[in-house]
Amino acid sequence: MGPSHRVTYREFEGTTESSLPVRQVIAFAPRKDGEIFDVTAGRLGRSRGVALDELEHLPTVQPAVGSGKEAGRPVVPPRMALPPDLAQAMRALEGQPPPTSTPPTTTNHPPAAQRRTPTPGPSREK
Secondary structure, eight states, X not given: OOOSEEEEEXXXXXXXXXXXXXXXXXXXXXXXGXXXXXXXXXXXXOOTTOOOGGGTTSSOSSOSSSTTOOTTOXXXXXXXXXXXXXXXXHHHHTTSOOOOOOOOOOSOOOOGGGOXXXXXXXXXXX
């Protein structure tokens, strides 16, 4: 059995010649019954399985790998020009440190400062 979920994304040119591409995640959904494609189409405001003239120029007709590989076709996904709204968001992030993540708390225990430690009762020495 393969993976249960799939990610769909769009890849854009980076903000400069030397920068990495910008990937915009569209959806993360179950693969079963093609649900990922319905979710992706809905989020992009498109109909599933309908070709768009604006994407006609992209080299996606022949496979990039395998026996039916199109000669000379790059293996990486096609990159589109970075939309103005994403370019603006990227410029806003320039010079800022990368986000840090803290692992989520996996227990239901209160923080140490709120924990009660039992106090010993009176001594029963004779």
